[in-house]
Amino acid sequence: SSELTQDPAVSVALGQTVRITCQGDSLRSYYASWYQQKPGQAPVLVIYGKNNRPSGIPDRFSGSSSGNTASLTITGAQAEDEADYYCNSRDSSGNHRVFGTGTKVTVL
Amino acid sequence: EVQLVESGGGLVQPGGSLKLSCAASGFTFSGSAMHWVRQASGKGLEWVGRIRSKANSYATAYAASVKGRFTISRDDSKNTAYLQMNSLKTEDTAVYYCTRLTYYYDGGDAFDIWGQGTMVTVSS
Numbered sequence: 001s002s003e004l005t006q007d008p009a010v011s012v013a014l015g016q017t018v019r020i021t022c023q024g025d026s027l028r029s030y031y032a033s034w035y036q037q038k039p040g041q042a043p044v045l046v047i048y049g050k051n052n053r054p055s056g057i058p059d060r061f062s063g064s065s066s067g068n069t070a071s072l073t074i075t076g077a078q079a080e081d082e083a084d085y086y087c088n089s090r091d092s093s094g095n096h097r098v099f100g101t102g103t104k105v106t107v108l
Numbered sequence: 109e110v111q112l113v114e115s116g117g118g119l120v121q122p123g124g125s126l127k128l129s130c131a132a133s134g135f136t137f138s139g140s141a142m143h144w145v146r147q148a149s150g151k152g153l154e155w156v157g158r159i160r161s162k163a164n165s166y167a168t169a170y171a172a173s174v175k176g177r178f179t180i181s182r183d184d185s186k187n188t189a190y191l192q193m194n195s196l197k198t199e200d201t202a203v204y205y206c207t208r209l210t211y212y213y214d215g216g217d218a219f220d221i222w223g224q225g226t227m228v229t230v231s232s
Contacts, residue, residue: 033218035153042205042222043145043153049216086153088219095169097143097209102152 004032004087004100011106012077020072022087022100030094032070032087034063043086047072074105082107110134110221112206117226120196128191128226130206135221138162138184141209143219144191146202146228154202158209159189174200196230203227 004024012018022032031050035043045054047063060075070089074081087100116128130142141164144156157170159180168180179192189206204226207219 031214031216033216035219037153042224043219044222045218045220048218048220049212049214052212052214052216054220084152088153088155096171097155097158099145099153099155 004089004098006085006087006100006103008101009104009106011108012074013108014079015076017073017075018077018105020074020085020103020105022070022072023068024089024098024100025068026089026092026098027065027068027070029092030090032063032065032089032100034061034070034072035086035088036081037084037086038082046085077105077107079107081105112208112221112223114204114206114223114226117204117228119229119231121232122196122198122230124196124230125192125194126196126228127193128204128206128228130189130191130223132187132189132208135208137187142180142182142189143207143209144180144189145205145207145219146200147205147225148199148202151202156191156204193228196228198230201228201230 034047036046037043046061051063062073064071085103091098113131120126141160143158157180160167177195182189206223208221210220211217
């Protein structure tokens with residue numbers, strides 16, 4: 001399968017921890033990257049590779065992977081973390097890219 | 109400043125054509141793989157296609173939903189990538205983003221620079 005599946009929505013209390021998962025066969029071979037998108041804005045890269053953050057991304061964002069599942073964890077969620085989150089990777093052929101279905105994170 | 113700026117979006121009738129541009133600045137465009145991603149209103153991100161660098165033979169690849177209708181090209185002398193869209197359908201209506209794919213030392217890769225997007229509406 002070339003699909004990446006995410007839970008549609010999750011909620012987290014302010015200051016608590018939330019984990020977002022991304023499942024797909026291609027993740028057994030390739031790393032996922034993670035993107036945050038707020039309404040009306042372009043996506044922003046938050047995690048890439050094994051567990052790397054671009055400059056300017058808070059260290060409360062972290063990534064991990066096991067088998068066919070990649071995860072993005074927000075430790076100590078802040079109000080500004082409320083957004084849609086998408087994973088991305090290569091598809092099983094390695095020649096195309098595929099985005100996850102997206103997860104809406106609500107901070108309560 | 110590192111940035112990508114898309115242009116060329118607008119209203120087009122079904123079956124029509126449109127060409128989007130993506131102007132790059134602040135980084136070595138000629139060595140970069142450039143991708144197009146779209147997002148219909150209220151929907152998720154959808155990968156459209158990509159063009160690699162001259163060193164990688166300007167190789168292109170497309171999503172099944174646009175293959176045969178869309179063509180990606182680039183002009184390294186102008187630091188610009190293009191998305192030629194033909195035989196447009198109502199389902200092609202979306203915000204179109206261009207983005208750079210960067211490869212990292214640990215084997216990962218990611219879209220690290222994004223444009224602001226340009227809206228394409230296909231309607232009669």
